Amino acid sequence: MAKVTVSKLAKLFPPPVKGGDVVRAITNIDFEVDGNVFVSIVGPSGCGKSTLLNILSGVDTPTSGSVTVTEAGKPAKLGYVFQDARLLPWRSVMDNMMYVRDDDSEESVANAAKYLSMVGLDHTHEMFPGQLSGGMQQRVGIARAFSVEPDLLLMDEPFSHLDAMTARSLRDHLQELWSRTRKTVLFVTHDVMEAVQLSDRIIVLAPGGVIYDDLSIDLPHPRKASDPKVATLQAEILGQFENMQVPAVQ
């Protein structure tokens, strides 16, 4: 059960052109996530969603402020599902699973195989990523992230590059996996419907990387996209977005 604390976090990038303004990706945000919850971070493109995950995972560093990700007071173990699968193309599916694991024991291999089986990829162990479709590659990415048994799972728009049918199928796979494992998840998306279907809580980021809203979704899991309650809630949230006024930067 991971605890995420984000405090006065800011991230600036150098001006893209000489003499231009610095790019404010995240501006002094504070939030906390505690427990086995599925939290979505929603917002338009360029509002700092992916930057936030990169800072949480240690891939990027903040300009100011701090983030802590702990599990029972110790640094938490992370899993990450990216926008694209990010598999080593020269390694087989099973080798990709083992690449991120701490040991190569038989138990570890069996565990990796179990997660591949959960996403319906039993017969792909010896195949290379190039032999799989985009959806299958992304399923390997999801299985890989779950298989390290993370305390905190970071997911950065994992279905945005996929067609609607595949994305829908993978959302169902994800809900099933999450229901079984109940990990703490931070899920970045620009798709409100996706966020409502999957999350217990939605943090809305506005352009400039400020928190616009923080909503609780009180519906039982698993949810179907076709569920009228999901659709109604989605419409309500989208209605709020139409009136989005970005708070003044302090």
Added chain:
Amino acid sequence: MTTLIQEVEPEPDSTLKRWILSDRGATLTAAFLFLVMWQLLTLFAPRVPNPWAVVKIMWIELSGGDYGSVRKGEFWNHYAATLQRYAYGLAIGFTAGVLVGALIGASNIARALISDTVLVLLALPAFVWAFLTTMWFGIGWQAPVLTVAFTAFPFVAVNVAQGVRAITPDLRHMSTAFGVTSVKRFRHLILAGITGYVFAGLRFAMIVSWNGVLLSEWFNGQVGVGFRTRFWFDANRYPGFLGWVISFIIFVVALDRLVLTKLQARAFRWRNSGDELDKDLLATVG
């Protein structure tokens, strides 16, 4: 208006046509046509030795005899000397190429500083190195070894640099996010990522540098395939000259086809795997 097109079942290709169009058939057919054209050429150009004369003199070189005062076993002595120089030169050029290529691939500063120099070296033909090394080192083993090394080096460096650049920042970020150890990263991310490019570089290096060792031995050798080639050239015996050159070409091509091509194909099998997308599997698992 409706046009009725009658469906005609295509006739299967003949067995001979299928054999000629196969890889092995095409190779053997090309070799046969080459021999026929060579034989025809000798009818119009009397100073071009015919294939049989070349085979005959090379058999004498190989088995011993009195033609050209060759003692039995001398063929292998010449070959061993050349192969040793070739191997040492390739080892030096390969090692330097891997190191410099990795540097160019990994560092923008190194790329800015060195890549143009490597491109210039890439454009220098082997015979220039054969001349230069002979002038610098005189008669001895250094000139042929360094000719091969200088010729091979840029081909390996360029390919390895390309391989290192193929390891995208995304994959490095993924490794960081999952906390993958440095040892695992080196083995599975870097080494495995560049292996195919290393073999590609080595193949190019071998193919372009073989003539360097022969030329260098031609200029300054006391022993070796190049020296022996010059011996027959000076003796005005063109079958011997041509036989030695062809024998070394056959050796390099055989080494390439039987060993390096297969190793490279194995190292790059992941890259070709997309062409063999398993449609049955896709249908099964969605």
